[in-house]
Amino acid sequence: MSAPRRTLIAVACLLLLAGAAAFAFRYAPGSRAAMPKPVVAVPVNVARVVLKTVPVRLRAIGNVEPFTTVAVKARIDGQIVAVHFKEGDEVHKGDTLFEIDRRPLQAQLQQAQANLLKDRALLDHANEQDKRYKDLLEKKFVSPDAYAQIRTNSETAAAQVSADQAAIESARLQLDYCTIRSPITGYAGKIQIQEGNLVKANDTFSLVVINQVVPINASFSVPEQSLSAVRKYQADGELQVTAQVPNSGFAPVPGKLSFIDNTTDATTGTIKLKAQFPNTDKALWPGQFVDVVLTLTHQDNAIVVPPTAIQNGPNGQYVFIVKPDGTVDMRDVKVARSEGDFAVVASGVKPGDTVVTVGQLRLAPGTKVAIADVKASE
Numbered sequence: 001m002s003a004p005r006r007t008l009i010a011v012a013c014l015l016l017l018a019g020a021a022a023f024a025f026r027y028a029p030g031s032r033a034a035m036p037k038p039v040v041a042v043p044v045n046v047a048r049v050v051l052k053t054v055p056v057r058l059r060a061i062g063n064v065e066p067f068t069t070v071a072v073k074a075r076i077d078g079q080i081v082a083v084h085f086k087e088g089d090e091v092h093k094g095d096t097l098f099e100i101d102r103r104p105l106q107a108q109l110q111q112a113q114a115n116l117l118k119d120r121a122l123l124d125h126a127n128e129q130d131k132r133y134k135d136l137l138e139k140k141f142v143s144p145d146a147y148a149q150i151r152t153n154s155e156t157a158a159a160q161v162s163a164d165q166a167a168i169e170s171a172r173l174q175l176d177y178c179t180i181r182s183p184i185t186g187y188a189g190k191i192q193i194q195e196g197n198l199v200k201a202n203d204t205f206s207l208v209v210i211n212q213v214v215p216i217n218a219s220f221s222v223p224e225q226s227l228s229a230v231r232k233y234q235a236d237g238e239l240q241v242t243a244q245v246p247n248s249g250f251a252p253v254p255g256k257l258s259f260i261d262n263t264t265d266a267t268t269g270t271i272k273l274k275a276q277f278p279n280t281d282k283a284l285w286p287g288q289f290v291d292v293v294l295t296l297t298h299q300d301n302a303i304v305v306p307p308t309a310i311q312n313g314p315n316g317q318y319v320f321i322v323k324p325d326g327t328v329d330m331r332d333v334k335v336a337r338s339e340g341d342f343a344v345v346a347s348g349v350k351p352g353d354t355v356v357t358v359g360q361l362r363l364a365p366g367t368k369v370a371i372a373d374v375k376a377s378e
Contacts, residue, residue, distance in 0.1 A: 041370035044359035046322055047306050048374070049349050054302045054339050055295050058230070062220030062243060062292035064284045066213060067276070070184055071206035072097060074199040075177040078104070083195050091182040091210060098180040098207055100199065105178060109171035116164035123157035130154040186212035211286050216279040217258070218243050220292045221270035230260065230273070233296040241275035243290040245283075253283050257294065304342040309355040310335055319349060320356040320363050322371070328356060330365050 078100035085091055133150040136142040189209040193199060199207070218241075222230070233239060234257065242252035255277035264271045275292065277284060284290065309319050310333065317335055320328040333348030349355065354374075356363065363369070 041326070041368040042359060042362045043372045044320075044322075044328075044356045044363070044369045046354045046371055046374050047309060047357050049303060049305050049345075049351050049353040049355060051301045051351050052304045052342070053298055053300050054304060054342070054344055056297045056299055056337075057339065058222050058226055058294040058296065060220040060222055060292045060294070062218040062275075062290045064243070064286055064288040064290060065217045065219055065274075066186070066211035066286045067215050067217055068184055068186070068212040070186075070210045070212075072180060072183070072208050072210060073202055073206050074098075074100065074180065075201050076100060076105070076174055077198075077200050078178065079198050080193065080195050083191065085188055087188060087190050089188050090186070091188050092185045093182055095182045096179055097182055097188075100178040100180070102175060102178045105171065105175045109168065109175055112164060112167040112171045116161065116168060119157065119160045119164050123154070123161050126150075126154035126157040180207065182210060184210060184212050185214070186210040213282060213284070213286065214279050216277050216284050216286070217274050218255070218277065218284065218290055218292060219272060219274045220294075221265070221268070221272050222294070224264045224269050224271050227260075227264070227271050229296055230257075230294070234260075236297075240295045241277075242293045242295075243275065243277060243284060245288055245290055250283060252291075252293070253277050253279070299344070302336075303345045303349060303351060304339075305345055305349065305355050306341070306357050307338055307343045308357045310343055311360055320360055321349070322354040322356065322369060326370075327366050327368050328363050 080098055081101050082099040084096045084098070091097065129150050130153075133142055133147045137144065137147040187210065189211065191208050192205055193207050230239070239257040241255045241257055243255060244250065244252040255275045257273060258276040259274035261272040273294070275294075305319065311318050311320075316332060318330050318332050321331045322328055331348050334346040336344045336346040338344070356369070359369075
């Protein structure tokens, strides 16, 4: 190899060594080039802690029940000859539902009326006999025993006429039972016995069941520990209740508490309550499950925050508070209860504090934040 070529190779090697040394120095620990990058603020949404008047409520799952249920039965034996409604129809009090063959009872009524005419004629004759024998007794033409027998015949005839009148009233009543009318206003269920069938008086099976749905009831259960509060606030006035069919999209239906059971259920530790709803629009229907909210009272000056601000940790619930310097601090809180779009806080925050509602996963005490949205607690 020539001398100039060796010289070029040596220079190249020196340049490579110098570059490697410069690179190692640039990125070595403790060098100026290894200084940390500027801190990037974490974007978050926040809300103001406010004072608010909030309701104190009990929530439960309820079951809608008819206000009144009547199982319609026949009061006489006979054959159904007509049905005047369809299954599911709305029927009104006094509407004709069924008709039973009237002919046998009509014949009994006519027979009772004929017996009355006959016995009235006998009574008239007995009364005439009584008058005549009474005159003969006064003139001493007959003995007192003979008159007593005539008097007995007259009284017996009068009693028979009264019996005939009672028989006529009974026959008319039986005849009226041939027409079966609705005892309430409501909706008819399935017709259990169709036209043409024979029925018996007070049979085990009903002809149809009618449910009254205006107004309507909803029964629900609350923990027995809540009974004292329910009774306390009920003594101050009528307690309001709302019921809403889950996922129906309809607004809650307002009503009032109407019933507190007289005993608790020992197996579940609950007590049954019942609420009444006007239900004029028939939004509630028997058998539905509904979300029931019982409002006991209203709490003034309650400290509230959005529920999304509350986080759960190993030591319980906490929130992130945004400090004036733009960093966050972790604050333990005690939540009294949740009410829809806000949570009532018993301790840990005060009105005017700013709490993080979105973005907590990237936060730790001292983290710098950039506020993207601010709103008051609803």
